[in-house]
Each structure stands twice: as structure tokens, then as C-alpha cells.
Amino acid sequence: MAILDPTTLADPVALTRALVDIQSVSGNEREIADAVEAALHATGHLAVHRLGNTVAARTDLGRPTRVVLAGHLDTVPLADNFPSTVDGDLMFGCGTSDMKAGTALALHLAATLAQSRYDVTYLFYECEEVEAARNGLNVVARERPDWLVADFALLLEPTYGAVEAGCQGTMRAAIRTQGRRAHSARSWLGINAIHTAGAALRRLDEYQPRRVTIEGCEYREGLNAVLVRGGVAGNVIPDLCEIEVNYRFAPDRSEAGAEAHLRDVFTGYQLEIVDSAPGALPGLTAEPAREFLAAVGQPASAKFGWTDVARFAALGIPALNYGPGDPNLAHTREERVEIPKIESGAAVLRAWLG
Amino acid sequence: MAILDPTTLADPVALTRALVDIQSVSGNEREIADAVEAALHATGHLAVHRLGNTVAARTDLGRPTRVVLAGHLDTVPLADNFPSTVDGDLMFGCGTSDMKAGTALALHLAATLAQSRYDVTYLFYECEEVEAARNGLNVVARERPDWLVADFALLLEPTYGAVEAGCQGTMRAAIRTQGRRAHSARSWLGINAIHTAGAALRRLDEYQPRRVTIEGCEYREGLNAVLVRGGVAGNVIPDLCEIEVNYRFAPDRSEAGAEAHLRDVFTGYQLEIVDSAPGALPGLTAEPAREFLAAVGQPASAKFGWTDVARFAALGIPALNYGPGDPNLAHTREERVEIPKIESGAAVLRAWLG
Numbered sequence: 001m002a003i004l005d006p007t008t009l010a011d012p013v014a015l016t017r018a019l020v021d022i023q024s025v026s027g028n029e030r031e032i033a034d035a036v037e038a039a040l041h042a043t044g045h046l047a048v049h050r051l052g053n054t055v056a057a058r059t060d061l062g063r064p065t066r067v068v069l070a071g072h073l074d075t076v077p078l079a080d081n082f083p084s085t086v087d088g089d090l091m092f093g094c095g096t097s098d099m100k101a102g103t104a105l106a107l108h109l110a111a112t113l114a115q116s117r118y119d120v121t122y123l124f125y126e127c128e129e130v131e132a133a134r135n136g137l138n139v140v141a142r143e144r145p146d147w148l149v150a151d152f153a154l155l156l157e158p159t160y161g162a163v164e165a166g167c168q169g170t171m172r173a174a175i176r177t178q179g180r181r182a183h184s185a186r187s188w189l190g191i192n193a194i195h196t197a198g199a200a201l202r203r204l205d206e207y208q209p210r211r212v213t214i215e216g217c218e219y220r221e222g223l224n225a226v227l228v229r230g231g232v233a234g235n236v237i238p239d240l241c242e243i244e245v246n247y248r249f250a251p252d253r254s255e256a257g258a259e260a261h262l263r264d265v266f267t268g269y270q271l272e273i274v275d276s277a278p279g280a281l282p283g284l285t286a287e288p289a290r291e292f293l294a295a296v297g298q299p300a301s302a303k304f305g306w307t308d309v310a311r312f313a314a315l316g317i318p319a320l321n322y323g324p325g326d327p328n329l330a331h332t333r334e335e336r337v338e339i340p341k342i343e344s345g346a347a348v349l350r351a352w353l354g
Numbered sequence: 355m356a357i358l359d360p361t362t363l364a365d366p367v368a369l370t371r372a373l374v375d376i377q378s379v380s381g382n383e384r385e386i387a388d389a390v391e392a393a394l395h396a397t398g399h400l401a402v403h404r405l406g407n408t409v410a411a412r413t414d415l416g417r418p419t420r421v422v423l424a425g426h427l428d429t430v431p432l433a434d435n436f437p438s439t440v441d442g443d444l445m446f447g448c449g450t451s452d453m454k455a456g457t458a459l460a461l462h463l464a465a466t467l468a469q470s471r472y473d474v475t476y477l478f479y480e481c482e483e484v485e486a487a488r489n490g491l492n493v494v495a496r497e498r499p500d501w502l503v504a505d506f507a508l509l510l511e512p513t514y515g516a517v518e519a520g521c522q523g524t525m526r527a528a529i530r531t532q533g534r535r536a537h538s539a540r541s542w543l544g545i546n547a548i549h550t551a552g553a554a555l556r557r558l559d560e561y562q563p564r565r566v567t568i569e570g571c572e573y574r575e576g577l578n579a580v581l582v583r584g585g586v587a588g589n590v591i592p593d594l595c596e597i598e599v600n601y602r603f604a605p606d607r608s609e610a611g612a613e614a615h616l617r618d619v620f621t622g623y624q625l626e627i628v629d630s631a632p633g634a635l636p637g638l639t640a641e642p643a644r645e646f647l648a649a650v651g652q653p654a655s656a657k658f659g660w661t662d663v664a665r666f667a668a669l670g671i672p673a674l675n676y677g678p679g680d681p682n683l684a685h686t687r688e689e690r691v692e693i694p695k696i697e698s699g700a701a702v703l704r705a706w707l708g
Contacts (some may be wrong), residue, residue: 168539172588184600185522185659187563187576194579194597198555205549209541222541225548226592227585234526234580234600243548246538246588305539 002031004039009111012346013091013339016104020084020093026074026134029053029126033073036107036124045114046122049147053126054136056147057110059119066119067288068153068317069110069349070308071103072128072136079333089339096337097325102156105324105345109353116353118288121150128308132277137311145315152288153312158325161341163296164303165217165282165320167310168248171258172226172274175200175266181232181239190237194230197241200269201225204245207265212250215284217302219250223265244274248304251279251313280310283318292320295352322348356385358393363465366700367445367693370458374438374447380428380488383407383480387427390461390478399468400476403501407480408490410501411464413473420473421642422507422671423464423703424491424662425457426482433687443693450691451679456510459678459699463707470707472642475504482662486631491665499669506642507666512679515695517650518657519571519636519674521664522602525612526580526628529554529620535586535593544591548584551595554623555579558599561619566604569636571656573604577619598628602658605633605667634664637672646674649706676702 002022008014024032033053040048046057053073075095084093091101103124110122125136132138140147177197182190209221223245230241249258255276263271283289284300293300303309303321312319324341356376362368378386387407394402400411407427429449438447445455457478464476479490486492494501531551536544563575577599584595603612609630617625637643638654647654657663657675666673678695 170539170589183659184576184578184580185524185602187578187602188574192558192578194582195555195559197582198552198559201549201552202556204546205552220542222538224538224541224546224591225584226538226588226590228548228551228582228595229585230579231581231583231598234598235524236580237578238580241582244585244588248539248541305537 002035004035009039009108012104012108013342015108016096016101016337016342017084017091019100019104020095023078023082024074024095025077026127026130029073033124033126036073039107040110043111046110051140051144052136054140055124056140057122059116061116061119063117063119065288066121066150068121068123068148068150068312069106069156070123070125070137070153071099071106071156072125073103074126074129076129076331081333081335090336091339092336094335097158097335098330099157099323099325101325101337101342102158102323104342105156105349108346109349113350113353118353120353121147123147137308141311141315148315148317150317152286153309153317153319154292155307155309155319155321156323157307157321158323158327158330159321160326161324161344163293163298163300163320163322165215165284165300166251166280166313167303167305167307168219169251169253169255169258169277169279170306171247171249171255171262171276173245173247173262174272174274175243175245176270177241179237179239182237184235184237187237193238193241197228197230197243200243200266203265210250212252214250214252215282217282217300219302220304221250222248249279251281254278277306278310278314280313280319283313283320286318289318289320292352295348296322356389358389363393363462366458366462366696369462370450370455370691370696371438371445373454373458374449377432377436378428378449379431380481380484383427387478387480390427393461394464394476397465400464405494405498406490408494409478410494411476413470415470415473417471417473419642420475420504422475422477422502422504422666423460423510424477424479424507425453425460425510426479426490427457428480428483430483430685435687435689444690445693446690448689451512451689452684453511453677453679455679455691455696456512456677458696459510459703462700463703467704467707472707474707475501477501491662495665495669502669502671504671506640507663507671507673508646509661509663509673509675510677511661511675512677512681512684513675514680515678515698517647517652517654517674517676519569519638519654520605520634520667521657521659521661522573523605523607523609523612523631523633524660525601525603525609525616525630527599527601527616528626528628529597529599530624531595533591533593536591538589538591541591547592547595551582551584551597554597554620557619564604566606568604568606569638571636571654573656574658575604576602603633605635608632631660632664632668634667634673637667637674640672643672643674646706649702650676
């Protein structure tokens with residue numbers, strides 16, 4: 001079994017590398033969870049709990065405010081990028097950016113900061129890179145919601161050292177047009193469902209996505225066709241065409257509001273919601289959030305993309321994204337993290353919590 | 355081996371049924387071709403030739419005019435409709451309409467009309483229902499073009515007893531739009547190829563197909579999307595979309611003219627011709643055509659759909675479609691022919707050729 005010794009835990013860069021070198025592709029997190037659980041137990045100042053391969057550790061200092069630091073333990077599948085390598089200031093390897101550098105910051109703080117300004121719940125969870133039903137944070141919310149009671153959460157997903165606030169919601173919908181089949185040599189006997197779909201695509205092409213500023217962060221929406229399919233055979237007027245759209249909506253809209261907007265845009269079309277996840281408001285006014293922004297020394301910007309902050313938001317907990325990795329390198333063969341970003345991230349967290 | 359005896363050959367209805375009851379799904383025409391070849395030999399008044407499972411038989415009466423009567427021997431795959439059944443005036447079974455009722459008329463005339471007004475070439479060919487390269491008429495045109503020398507051709511494809519003149523040309527083209535991939539949460543960084551395709555579909559939706567009257571027959575054109583496909587994943591702005599269109603064009607346009615028209619309609623788009631076949635002019639002014647129309651006693655109308663008459667037209671031979679079957683029943687499970695249509699068809703051909 002992998003051991004995370006005190007020397008490694010005291011150095012966030014060495015700890016990042018140690019975590020990267022424990023293979024933990026989604027579904028295979030037992031070894032890394034064992035190592036993290038043992039390290040947390042060894043601190044002596046944390047109450048440690050485990051659920052599956054998700055590990056939670058809590059201080060109990062009687063502070064009036066509690067914050068969560070959360071990171072997932074799993075990675076996407078390896079891509080000839082395991083174990084890690086280091087070249088100058090760059091550490092390469094699967095999970096360096098998404099998100100073992102961030103998870104290492106939380107574990108480093110958990111191991112080395114016995115007295116913190118707030119009570120802290122550290123959460124190391126499994127299966128973030130796979131379907132929502134297996135997501136460790138989701139499982140905890142369902143089975144042990146008491147672990148998540150807090151005033152603020154920081155999710156250490158890659159943001160390249162910026163503070164990214166809240167997140168967009170996302171909704172996918174299928175728009176279907178129906179026609180009437182006919183032989184294409186007698187096309188006037190049919191109704192072409194693909195032609196009818198053209199008018200729906202035109203609405204998309206002319207659509208002006210909304211921009212909205214919430215707590216100083218500008219959220220940009222987007223409404224896009226991500227799939228189109230139709231056709232029976234080369235000599236048949238098609239009687240069905242389907243367009244799938246993805247709507248990314250600002251967090252001031254609820255899912256119901258987003259659906260109503262889609263139905264408004266596609267008035268006259270048959271529309272079915274395929275899936276949906278709510279956004280998360282930036283939550284910058286919570287006191288721990290303001291303190292955190294002061295420690296970073298930069299204003300927050302809007303998060304584009306959906307992250308697990310929305311799961312905290314759904315529980316009424318304001319949450320921010322902040323991590324050393326570059327999100328554009330996540331899931332790539334060339335995944336890497338800049339070592340100075342790990343060091344500055346650790347300094348920010350210590351300044352905030354210490 | 356199946357035998358077509360003189361009694362059967364003398365009765366076009368019995369002959370239709372006998373031909374239907376020799377299974378001859380495309381590629382499996384040997385037995386029916388053997389039976390037809392033997393029957394033609396037995397007449398004693400025809401010179402018989404064979405190429406693969408295509409059989410030709412010629413009178414040589416020294417007439418100044420020669421006509422072709424042509425029918426294919428193959429059928430589409432069976433659909434629980436073999437062998438034939440008869441219910442009152444209806445004969446059911448695979449190939450009844452398309453086109454053994456028509457082929458039977460030609461074989462009946464070949465067997466029973468030793469002295470005809472024109473010299474006649476009877477052509478019974480294989481593989482019409484499959485790819486053009488295997489089409490027996492195509493093979494003859496390539497390898498034995500002398501068999502096809504004639505002043506007029508009658509193709510006994512199903513027309514429900516009407517005379518359908520010439521045929522539309524057909525062309526398929528792929529229109530591709532290109533964009534730039536991006537994550538759908540940051541859609542402003544991408545260019546959506548599906549949205550761009552919407553404008554091309556709009557041109558199709560607004561397209562006014564031409565109608566043109568040629569030799570008294572009105573040809574209606576049609577331009578339709580028959581396929582659309584695009585999309586990468588539910589969270590990716592797609593960088594490619596493809597629309598396949600089928601253009602059915604009147605026979606006063608050449609293939610080159612049809613392509614130029616498509617390029618004009620889709621100016622600004624990348625367009626590739628996928629396949630193409632020329633139309634056939636009605637050819638009603640040829641003397642045997644005029645005589646045939648007089649025998650039928652009804653004016654011709656335009657043929658909608660592509661048939662092998664275009665192969666005759668490409669050889670400079672005017673050709674008409676005329677057969678007892680209902681084209682709307684071709685290729686269906688319920689395929690059938692009305693027995694009185696077979697009888698009246700035989701009478702028309704005898705009046706014309708006798």
C-alpha cells in the first residue's frame with residue numbers, strides 16, 4: 001500500500017506527485033483513498049469518515065463558521081502519461097491538472113494546519129469523471145448530508161490560479177420535426193422534415209445569447225445545436241429530423257426558467273428535455289468567500305462550464321472554483337501543471353485559513 | 355427445371371403466374387433465364403442469344419423498323435409473398451407488379467406472334483434491382499451493343515396501364531459546412547457548422563421546383579435533402595455538417611446542366627456530386643411510338659422516377675414505359691397485379707405489333 005509520509009504531506013509539490021503516481025482512474029480509487037484516509041488519521045487532529053472510496057475529515061474547533069475544501073480522487077483513463085515526469089517547472093502526468101494538484105493542496109492543509117481560522121471539512125471523493133449517479137459528492141449528499149453542512153465550499157478544480165465563481169447550468173433538448181415520406185421522384189407528395197428543421201436551425205443561427213453580470217461576474221449564455229440527424233434513404237423524402245441543442249444558461253435562471261426559455265425560442269416545435277443540471281450563483285458575498293478573495297488578491301470571474309460547485313449550491317452552500325491546474329489541459333495526453341502554481345496555491349490557502 | 359409449356363405461353367395471365375412462381379431474387383436468375391431461353395428456342399421463329407442470365411431473341415423479317423420489348427427477370431427479396439396467390443381479379447406475390455406481369459407480356463408476344471409489323475428484339479435481363487454495374491441491360495450495352503440497335507424501345511415496367519414517357523434524371527450531391535470545435539460552455543470560441551447548414555436548408559425550403567412541358571408531357575422537378583448529419587458530442591460545438599440532396603431533373607437538362615444548377619442554388623457552399631444518372635426525353639415523335647399511343651388510345655404522361663428507359667435514351671433510342679403493374683405496389687409486402695390489366699396489356703401489344 002502507498003504511504004504518504006509526513007515529509008511528503010508537508011510539501012504540496014511532492015504530495016501532488018505522490019498522488020499522481022497512485023493510479024486512480026474512476027472506479028479504481030481504493031488505493032488512493034486508503035492512503036489519504038491513513039494520512040488523515042495520522043494527523044491526530046481530524047475526525048475521519050469513509051463512505052465507499054470517499055473520505056471526509058473534519059476539524060472540531062468550535063469556530064462559528066465552517067468551510068469545505070473538496071477535491072476528487074479519480075482521473076480520466078491514462079493516455080501514456082503515467083507515472084508523472086518533471087521537466088523544469090512542469091509536472092506532467094494523468095491527473096496533474098484535473099485535479100490532483102488541487103486535491104494535494106487540500107490534503108496538505110489538512111495534514112499541516114491543526115489550528116485554522118474556520119472549522120474545516122476536507123472532502124476527498126471518488127468518481128467525478130463518470131456518470132452523476134456514481135459521483136462521490138452526490139453519494140455523500142444523498143447518504144451522509146450531515147458531512148456537507150457548511151457556510152462555504154471551495155472546490156479545487158483547475159482554474160489556473162484564478163477564482164471562478166459559480167457555474168452555468170446546462171440543459172440538452174431534442175427538437176423533432178415530422179413530415180411525410182414519399183418517393184423523391186414525386187417529392188410534392190411528401191413533406192420534408194429536414195427542410196422544416198432548417199427554420200429551427202435558422203433560429204439558432206440568429207439567436208443572440210444573453211450576457212448577465214451577477215455580483216461583478218459576467219456570465220455568457222450559449223444555445224447551440226450539438227447534433228442533427230435525419231434521412232431514410234437516398235430516394236425518400238424524410239419524415240423525421242432531430243436536432244439536439246445544448247443550452248448553457250447563467251445561474252440566475254432556474255432549470256424551469258431555462259426550459260421555459262427554450263420552449264419560447266422553439267415555439268411551434270416539438271421539444272423534449274433530454275437532461276439538465278442547474279447552475280450555481282457566484283456566492284461572493286459570504287464572509288469566507290470575501291476573505292478568500294482578499295487572500296488571492298484578484299477579483300473572481302464567472303465559471304464557464306459545469307462543475308460540482310452546483311452540487312454545493314443546490315444544498316444552499318456558496319462555492320467557488322480555485323485550483324492550480326490549467327482547465328484547457330484537463331483530459332489531454334499532454335496534461336501538466338506548473339509547479340509554481342501549486343506553491344502559490346498552497347500559500348493562498350494557508351493565508352486564508354491559517 | 356421449370357418448363358414454360360405452349361399452353362402457359364399462350365395465356366399471359368398463366369404465364370405471369372408461372373414466372374412469379376420461379377423465384378428470381380437478383381443474383382438468382384439462372385432458373386428463370388433457363389426457362390425463358392428454352393421457351394424462346396422452342397418458338398422456332400426467333401434467333402436466341404444469351405449473356406449471363408440475360409436472354410435476347412430477335413425476329414428477322416426484313417422490316418424497315420425494329421422495336422425492342424424489354425423486361426427484367428429479377429425481383430427484390432421475398433417478403434412472405436412467394437409463391438403467388440390469386441384472390442378474384444388480384445394476383446399477389448413478389449414480382450407480380452415489378453415486373454413479371456410486364457415481362458410475361460413480352461414473352462407471350464415472343465412466343466405467339468411469328469409475323470409482326472416491325473422486327474422485334476425481345477430482351478429479358480437480370481439484376482435490375484441492384485447496383486447499376488450488374489444491371490443486365492447495362493452489361494448488354496457494354497458488351498453486345500449490337501443487340502440493342504433499334505428505332506424504339508418499350509420497357510414493360512409497371513405504369514398501371516398508362517403510357518409514361520421518358521424519365522427524370524437524378525443526381526445526389528453532398529453539401530458540407532465547416533466550423534470550429536469548441537466546448538459548448540464557451541461556444542463563442544467556436545463556429546457551429548450545424549447552424550451554418552441551416553441557411554442551406556432554408557434555400558431548399560424556399561426552392562421553387564421547375565415544371566416543364568415536353569412533347570405534351572409535364573415534368574416536375576424536385577430538390578430535396580434526403581440526409582443530414584452533424585455533431586460530435588453533447589458538449590462540443592460541431593465543426594462539420596453534411597446535407598445530402600437528391601435532385602430529380604426534367605429530361606431537357608443534361609447531367610452537366612443539372613450540376614451547374616445545383617452549384618448555382620448552393621453558391622458559397624462546398625458541394626460534391628455523389629452520383630448521377632441522366633433523364634430520358636419522351637421520344638413520342640418516333641413513328642412506332644405514335645402507333646403505340648394510338649393502340650393504347652390514351653395520351654402519354656411524364657414518368658416520375660428513373661427507369662432503364664434512360665439507358666435506351668443514352669443510346670439514342672426513344673423509349674416508353676408501359677406495364678400492367680401498379681408502381682406504388684412495387685417492392686411492398688402486398689405486391690399484386692390486377693388480372694384485367696394483364697389481359698388488356700396483351701391486347702394492346704397485339705394490336706400494335708400484330
